[in-house]
Amino acid sequence: MKIAVLPGDGIGTEIVAEAVKVLQALDLKFELETALVGGAAYEAHGHPLPDSTLKLAQQADAVLFGAVGDWKYDKLDRPLRPEQAILGLRKHLGLFANFRPAICYPELVGASTLKPEVISGLDILIIRELTGDIYFGQPRGRRTAVDGHFPGADEAFDTMRYSKPEVERIAHVAFQAARKRNKKVTSVDKANVLETFQFWKDVVTEVHAQYPDVELEHMYVDNAAMQLVRAPKKFDVVVTGNMFGDILSDEASMLTGSIGMLPSASLNAKNQGLYEPSHGSAPDIAGKGVANPLATILSAAMMLRFSLNQPEAAERIETAVKAVLAQGLRTPDIHSDGTTKVGTADMGAAVVKALR
Ligand code: IPM
Ligand code: MG
Numbered sequence: 001m002k003i004a005v006l007p008g009d010g011i012g013t014e015i016v017a018e019a020v021k022v023l024q025a026l027d028l029k030f031e032l033e034t035a036l037v038g039g040a041a042y043e044a045h046g047h048p049l050p051d052s053t054l055k056l057a058q059q060a061d062a063v064l065f066g067a068v069g070d071w072k073y074d075k076l077d078r079p080l081r082p083e084q085a086i087l088g089l090r091k092h093l094g095l096f097a098n099f100r101p102a103i104c105y106p107e108l109v110g111a112s113t114l115k116p117e118v119i120s121g122l123d124i125l126i127i128r129e130l131t132g133d134i135y136f137g138q139p140r141g142r143r144t145a146v147d148g149h150f151p152g153a154d155e156a157f158d159t160m161r162y163s164k165p166e167v168e169r170i171a172h173v174a175f176q177a178a179r180k181r182n183k184k185v186t187s188v189d190k191a192n193v194l195e196t197f198q199f200w201k202d203v204v205t206e207v208h209a210q211y212p213d214v215e216l217e218h219m220y221v222d223n224a225a226m227q228l229v230r231a232p233k234k235f236d237v238v239v240t241g242n243m244f245g246d247i248l249s250d251e252a253s254m255l256t257g258s259i260g261m262l263p264s265a266s267l268n269a270k271n272q273g274l275y276e277p278s279h280g281s282a283p284d285i286a287g288k289g290v291a292n293p294l295a296t297i298l299s300a301a302m303m304l305r306f307s308l309n310q311p312e313a314a315e316r317i318e319t320a321v322k323a324v325l326a327q328g329l330r331t332p333d334i335h336s337d338g339t340t341k342v343g344t345a346d347m348g349a350a351v352v353k354a355l356r
Contacts, residue, residue: 001308002031004060006053008038009082010281011291011344012066018293018348019064019300022320025352026313033060037089038068038082038281048085057089062307063274064300065089067281082281089274090130095266096166097173098128098245099302100278102232102252102262107325111257111334114229119255124235125177126252128245129170130266133196134160135242160196162241167200169269171207174239175214181236184215188224188240188248200241221248228252249278258333260292263299265306273307275299289343292331294321297351320354327354 003023007016023030035041035053042048048068057063068082078084089095104112104122112119137159145155171187178185187204189197201218208216219227221244227234228248232255240248253259262278277295285291298321305314329350330339342350 001029001062001310002033002060003303004053004056004063005032005034006037006057006063007034007040007066008068008085008281009040009070010067010283010286012038012068012281013040014286014289014291014344015277015293015296016064016066018344018351019296021348022297022317022351022355023064023300025355026316028310028313037065037085039070039073041085042073042076042080042082046080048080048082049088053085054088054092057093057274061272062303063089063093064296064303065274065276066296067277067279069281070283086276087135090266091136093272093274094131094268095272095274096129096131096269097170097267098130099177099265099267099306100126100128100245100249100252100262102126102249102256104256105261105322105325107322107328108257108261108334110336111330112254114255118229119232122233122255124232124252124255125181125237126245126249127170127174127177127237127239128249129162129166129239129241130245131242132162132166133242134158137161160194160243162196162200164199164203167203168207170239171204172210174237175207175211175216178214178237179211183213184217184236186217186219186224186235186238188219188221188238188244190221190244191218192220197241204239224248225251228255253278258292260295260331260333261298263295263297263302265299265302267306271307273303275303275307289345290332291344292333293344293348294331294351297321297348316355317351320351323354324350 007013109116140158191198191201253262259279267273301314301317304310328339
């Protein structure tokens with residue numbers, strides 16, 4: 001089992017270090033190889049996704065990824081910005097299916113800004129299409145407007161697009177995931193305005209014919225954003241496009257108490273995957289040892305389950321995470337009165353101890 005370890009920038013290095021300790025505490029044989037990515041790779045090699053890093057990721061069974069980005073790179077040309085590393089990995093590895101489970105652990109009900117009764121017991125799965133949509137659509141760029149409201153003015157544009165096979169394959173992923181859960185899929189679109197998402201809705205409906213045992217509902221994205229905070233427990237599996245999924249998954253993270261708790265898996269057709277916390281590099285708290293490593297540790301558990309075929313080890317990690325929460329240990333993002341505030345390394349060490 002070969003794992004490419006790409007910690008990246010900001011808190012990425014701190015949280016990935018803890019996930020690696022957890023992996024090493026399992027009695028499994030891994031080959032772990034670390035490489036630079038994002039701003040760190042740009043500093044060392046002049047590119048956020050050097051060929052050597054991409055090759056390592058391609059040859060591994062799975063990639064354990066931290067986070068990339070820092071405000072200091074915002075002035076760089078877009079192809080050199082840290083975010084291009086994660087977008088490039090998604091594209092080159094064909095990681096079209098992004099799983100972002102939002103689970104509210106009973107111990108963290110009080111950590112969310114939402115009322116306990118709204119989120120307690122929450123267990124939803126956001127499936128975000130990850131290699132299409134306006135993120136990757138061409139053409140894009142800047143030019144002089146020839147029409148529109150201000151002909152002759154500078155303008156910028158992107159292209160939103162989905163092909164039928166792209167929508168079909170993510171719809172299959174969603175229906176199959178729902179079969180293992182509560183058999184309900186909510187497909188989120190903007191069919192009332194966008195051609196791309198009327199098409200999305202049509203294709204998802206067509207694929208649904210193969211899954212009569214799964215309930216399908218359609219919801220506009222603005223309504224979905226509202227329902228996620230109004231009655232999130234009504235959802236089971238949410239499937240949506242790349243951009244809507246980006247936004248809704250950040251929103252869903254707050255239902256779990258903190259974005260520091262939200263793991264993710266991004267899979268290709270061969271079940272090769274990239275595993276990363278759903279949060280970013282948090283440069284404001286980087287180097288302070290206060291970041292929550294649990295999202296990354298839980299991402300490592302997803303890696304064991306989805307790409308490395310080690311479901312028991314995955315469960316051991318998840319059980320250990322629940323145990324440390326039950327012990328009352330909390331990083332600052334999930335800390336509340338009556339619990340014990342710990343830093344990144346102590347939280348990682350506690351998970352390791354709970355594994356044993
Ligand atoms: C995410 C992030 C990325 C995205 C950024 C870092 C490119 O926000 O994984 O959700 O927009 O997909
Ligand atoms: Mg995002």
